Amino acid sequence: RSDMRDIYHAVNCIVIPTTDEQSGRIALEAMCAGRPVIASEVGAHREALRGAGVLVPPDDSEALERAMLKLLKNPELQGKLRDAGRRKAATEFGIRKHVEQVTDLYRSLLTPR
Secondary structure, three states, X not given: OOOHXXXXXXXXXXXXXXXXXXXXXXXXXXXXXXXXXXXXXXXXXXXXXXXXXXXXXXXXXXXXXXXXXHHHOOHHHHHHHHHHHHHHHHHHHOHHHHHHHHHHHHHHHHOOO
């Protein structure tokens, strides 16, 4: 979709109750857009959201409900997660970090042993 930026900015938070997650792209996009994220603690969500989002056990609708209500009732927590998410997305998953990691990989492969 070409309108995801508008969608992210139209909602209070992003909820991703998946049972498997390989890339974490939606969570990272939401973090970049400054939206708090609640997601199942599976796959890539573990790394992307630890310290910057709310992780709940997969297939636990009661835990998901509690997390959603807590976040919706707590503007201070929303602000903390927005800030932490933006910071983490930029520093750990941003383009500069990616270029740095790819460059390091090429250097290690091209360095004689």
